[in-house]
Amino acid sequence: MGMSTHAPTSDFAKEIARAPGGEAIYKCVQCGICTASCVVASVSEKYRPRELIQRILIGMREEVLTSVLPWLCVTCRMCTERCQEDVSPADIFHAVRYVAAREGHIPSVFSHAVDLVLQDGWMLESGYSDFIEDERDDLGLHTDLGWNNQFVRRIKEKYFEGGLTQ
Amino acid sequence: MIAKPGGRKGSISTSSDTALVIGGGVAGMQAALDIADQGFKVYLVETTPSIGGKMAMLDKTFPTLDCSACILTPRLSEVSHHPNITILSYSNVEKITGRVGNFRVRVLRRARCVHEERCSGCGNCIDVCPVEVPNEFDQMIGFRKAIYMPFPQATPNVCTVDMGSCIQCDRCIRVCERDAIDLNMKDKILRLSVGVIVVATGYRLFDVSAYPRLGYGKYMNVIHALEYERLINAAGPTQGHLIRLSDAKVPQNIGFIQCVGARDVSKGVPYCSRVCCMYGIKNAVMAKEHNPNTEVTIYYADIRAFGKGYEEFYHMAETRFGVNFVRGRVGRVLENPENCNLIVSVEDIAHHELLEVEHDLVVLSPGLQPPRSLEHIAHQLHFEVDDEGYVEVQNTFLNPVDTTIPGVFVCGCAEGPKDIPDSVSTGSAVAMRAAIALLHGGAK
Amino acid sequence: MREYLLYLGCTTPVRLPSYEAATKAVLSKLGIRLLDFKDVTCCGAQYIESISPRAHIGLGGRILALAESQGKDVLAICGACSGSLKHSKHILDKDKGMRREVNSMLREEGLKYTGNVQVKHLLQVLRDDIGYEHIRKAVTRRYSGVRLAAHYGCHVTRPYDIVKVDDPENPRVIDEIIECIGATAVDYPDKTRCCGGPLLAMDEELAALIGADKIKNVRGVGAEGIVTACVFCDIHLSQIQIGDDEVPESRVPIITLPQLMGLAYGIDKESLGINLNRISPEGILGTLQEGVGQ
Numbered sequence: 040m041g042m043s044t045h046a047p048t049s050d051f052a053k054e055i056a057r058a059p060g061g062e063a064i065y066k067c068v069q070c071g072i073c074t075a076s077c078v079v080a081s082v083s084e085k086y087r088p089r090e091l092i093q094r095i096l097i098g099m100r101e102e103v104l105t106s107v108l109p110w111l112c113v114t115c116r117m118c119t120e121r122c123q124e125d126v127s128p129a130d131i132f133h134a135v136r137y138v139a140a141r142e143g144h145i146p147s148v149f150s151h152a153v154d155l156v157l158q159d160g161w162m163l164e165s166g167y168s169d170f171i172e173d174e175r176d177d178l179g180l181h182t183d184l185g186w187n188n189q190f191v192r193r194i195k196e197k198y199f200e201g202g203l204t205q
Numbered sequence: 206m207i208a209k210p211g212g213r214k215g216s217i218s219t220s221s222d223t224a225l226v227i228g229g230g231v232a233g234m235q236a237a238l239d240i241a242d243q244g245f246k247v248y249l250v251e252t253t254p255s256i257g258g259k260m261a262m263l264d265k266t267f268p269t270l271d272c273s274a275c276i277l278t279p280r281l282s283e284v285s286h287h288p289n290i291t292i293l294s295y296s297n298v299e300k301i302t303g304r305v306g307n308f309r310v311r312v313l314r315r316a317r318c319v320h321e322e323r324c325s326g327c328g329n330c331i332d333v334c335p336v337e338v339p340n341e342f343d344q345m346i347g348f349r350k351a352i353y354m355p356f357p358q359a360t361p362n363v364c365t366v367d368m369g370s371c372i373q374c375d376r377c378i379r380v381c382e383r384d385a386i387d388l389n390m391k392d393k394i395l396r397l398s399v400g401v402i403v404v405a406t407g408y409r410l411f412d413v414s415a416y417p418r419l420g421y422g423k424y425m426n427v428i429h430a431l432e433y434e435r436l437i438n439a440a441g442p443t444q445g446h447l448i449r450l451s452d453a454k455v456p457q458n459i460g461f462i463q464c465v466g467a468r469d470v471s472k473g474v475p476y477c478s479r480v481c482c483m484y485g486i487k488n489a490v491m492a493k494e495h496n497p498n499t500e501v502t503i504y505y506a507d508i509r510a511f512g513k514g515y516e517e518f519y520h521m522a523e524t525r526f527g528v529n530f531v532r533g534r535v536g537r538v539l540e541n542p543e544n545c546n547l548i549v550s551v552e553d554i555a556h557h558e559l560l561e562v563e564h565d566l567v568v569l570s571p572g573l574q575p576p577r578s579l580e581h582i583a584h585q586l587h588f589e590v591d592d593e594g595y596v597e598v599q600n601t602f603l604n605p606v607d608t609t610i611p612g613v614f615v616c617g618c619a620e621g622p623k624d625i626p627d628s629v630s631t632g633s634a635v636a637m638r639a640a641i642a643l644l645h646g647g648a649k
Numbered sequence: 650m651r652e653y654l655l656y657l658g659c660t661t662p663v664r665l666p667s668y669e670a671a672t673k674a675v676l677s678k679l680g681i682r683l684l685d686f687k688d689v690t691c692c693g694a695q696y697i698e699s700i701s702p703r704a705h706i707g708l709g710g711r712i713l714a715l716a717e718s719q720g721k722d723v724l725a726i727c728g729a730c731s732g733s734l735k736h737s738k739h740i741l742d743k744d745k746g747m748r749r750e751v752n753s754m755l756r757e758e759g760l761k762y763t764g765n766v767q768v769k770h771l772l773q774v775l776r777d778d779i780g781y782e783h784i785r786k787a788v789t790r791r792y793s794g795v796r797l798a799a800h801y802g803c804h805v806t807r808p809y810d811i812v813k814v815d816d817p818e819n820p821r822v823i824d825e826i827i828e829c830i831g832a833t834a835v836d837y838p839d840k841t842r843c844c845g846g847p848l849l850a851m852d853e854e855l856a857a858l859i860g861a862d863k864i865k866n867v868r869g870v871g872a873e874g875i876v877t878a879c880v881f882c883d884i885h886l887s888q889i890q891i892g893d894d895e896v897p898e899s900r901v902p903i904i905t906l907p908q909l910m911g912l913a914y915g916i917d918k919e920s921l922g923i924n925l926n927r928i929s930p931e932g933i934l935g936t937l938q939e940g941v942g943q
Contacts, residue, residue: 078842083855113846114804116803116808117807148851152697153700178666179670186691
């Protein structure tokens with residue numbers, strides 16, 4: 040992160056605290072146990088959950104919402120288990136994703152997966168090849184997977200009309 | 206049957222001039238002395254074979270690095286010789302009825318199988334006993350015999366037989382010149398009548414094996430603070446030589462982990478244990494004193510150095526002794542199977558670095574918890590306990606050592622975690638409260 | 650006979666049908682009847698969950714209401730699905746507003762969620778409905794002490810408050826079952842760490858690094874195979890070993906728990922889809938001893 044000045048503000052933290060999953064953000068004491076436990080942090084130089092939460096707390100809204108970092112969390116919840124203050128960084132990053140998505144910041148891989156579910160009712164319609172159908176048949180498994188693709192239209196109407204998220 | 210207090214032949218104590226102190230740690234001892242010095246009689250009941258409590262186990266105290274035993278031992282002697290104090294050690298309070306001015310207490314005097322008035326504490330019996338078992342006082346590092354004294358200055362200075370381990374070979378009996386040992390001794394019930402009761406039951410340490418991620422119980426070189434205390438204590442199992450339990454090597458790189466079983470919502474202990482930062486720093490400084498070349502690091506979320514001289518002690522640990530302070534709570538501890546060293550994962554927040562640090566010894570600093578015995582006493586006396594299990598006081602500001610039951614007072618860690626000076630202060634405070642209650646027969 | 654609606658999720662039927670087949674074969678042998686769960690949708694884990702939490706609950710809620718309408722509980726064998734459905738149930742149970750919202754969407758299908766349905770993961774059914782005793786007794790061919798490492802995956806055991814499956818820091822179910830069927834369960838560093846699978850979408854390289862780390866730790870203790878209970882983990886841990894520079898002999902076989910159990914129960918390899926395992930577990934199978942019952 041570059042050397043620039045930032046005027047701290049609590050507005051963004053308040054916003055995240057109101058979003059689903061972000062409620063506990065004020066309990067964070069910045070102890071770093073989440074980062075020390077994070078599997079993604081252990082293989083990446085840039086991903087640091089504690090620091091990301093710190094950025095939210097001091098109000099770096101633009102930076103956090105446009106960053107790829109909140110999307111790197113694998114939701115393994117090791118941080119949730121170990122946090123001694125009952126904060127779940129994984130849930131906070133979910134709240135960030137929700138807010139970011141509302142403003143159109145979604146990695147293409149996520150929006151693509153969502154599109155597939157909203158269209159077919161599940162994710163792997165295009166991946167269900169004849170070859171795999173045969174494999175299933177050989178195993179004695181039924182080949183008609185019976186996914187419902189009607190309900191997702193209701194879901195789409197209610198939650199995804201007018202952009203990828205409501 | 207009302208017991209006669211020691212030292213005053215022919216006098217019968219009445220409840221209005223007698224106090225019961227439950228717990229023989231430093232707070233209970235202080236309360237007993239201050240009540241006794243005012244002319245009242247005191248029964249001091251202690252569940253272990255000797256009074257002295259946790260303080261007797263410690264090596265040095267913060268922030269002055271005084272030798273704990275050196276401060277405590279004169280007090281042990283004072284309590285033991287005070288004409289108004291009767292020590293009932295190796296005993297438990299079983300039942301309490303009545304009210305202020307007239308509590309009736311049933312005490313179980315467990316059979317130590319040694320006649321207290323005959324034993325001189327010479328230790329000949331200990332030398333010949335063939336049975337060795339892990340030593341509780343040394344936190345199960347090192348051994349004691351089936352007949353034993355928990356520590357050299359044990360008070361009363363008599364031996365106790367652990368009948369569960371005794372094989373009844375009678376070697377001790379044969380060598381005792383005072384005929385003090387009786388392996389057929391039975392438990393006795395003592396009924397007391399007292400005017401006031403002081404709860405001074407102390408604390409227990411959080412069981413750190415509740416954190417599998419820190420490796421205690423799995424890796425030999427992960428120990429907790431009280432085990433560390435016994436290792437550096439000259440009267441301990443290694444005569445004060447700090448060594449690793451896996452290979453007896455002197456550690457060159459020690460990591461201290463703070464807030465283990467304290468400030469942890471997920472383990473049901475959300476509160477701060479008050480003393481761990483200071484005893485952790487004290488332990489780190491002691492490691493440096495033992496071996497100045499040792500690398501010593503403390504991993505913490507906050508350092509709470511709140512008392513007189515505490516901040517200066519913290520500063521001195523860093524600048525004069527060279528203890529490394531890393532702000533960052535430890536994620537987990539792994540073992541290097543080749544040398545039993547430990548690998549600690551932590552974010553060094555100040556330097557923006559995610560580290561895996563290798564230590565050859567890791568010491569966990571457990572938080573404090575109410576002792577299990579407190580529940581029984583609370584049940585007997587019906588005083589209120591708080592959410593954490595500590596004794597609730599009448600009023601935090603105006604009546605901080607009175608419990609919610611008249612005539613029952615609380616001092617030391619039974620009320621909440623506190624250091625030695627505060628424990629002693631509250632001991633003196635309850636003595637005054639108890640005396641006032643006794644003078645007025647409970648009317649005040 | 651205990652019955653469950655088998656919720657497969659998106660991935661298992663297509664990418665790991667052997668897991669489905671083995672689960673059906675083994676649970677049937679152990680006295681659990683699995684019913685096909687038709688007309689469901691994706692549970693919304695990971696992707697929908699991140700973009701619209703309420704859409705996520707909606708999808709989960711309908712699946713649960715469908716099960717409720719059939720009077721049966723749900724067994725999810727994918728870790729992410731089980732965690733996701735449990736999360737949806739948790740929210741629906743405590744948030745009246747959300748429940749009303751979801752039920753209003755379900756009305757036209759005549760469905761309603763009232764909370765009268767449980768979600769279990771495979772490990773829970775094995776431990777609680779069947780029990781270790783029975784698992785041990787049903788063995789007809791024991792593994793002779795082959796060293797196996799259990800990989801639990803993240804969504805199976807965490808967050809404990811919602812999924813309530815096993816101790817998240819020291820899980821034991823797979824290890825106990827491994828021991829029940831005659832193999833030796835070995836511990837290894839960072840056993841409870843994620844396999845890295847969910848990161849594939851965003852950063853393949855990092856995902857591979859995480860998985861490789863786990864394989865290295867498992868190899869380091871001399872384990873001869875990894876036993877999984879989640880489709881995602883199984884696929885990922887296999888996939889990363891099948892790179893250009895991986896020597897076939899040094900690969901650690903990945904095998905799903907029901908496949909491992911099925912072989913000990915005398916179920917044939919074909920029914921368990923063993924031939925579909927990317928890395929052959931022949932080494933593990935070779936340690937099976939005939940006719941050694943309990």
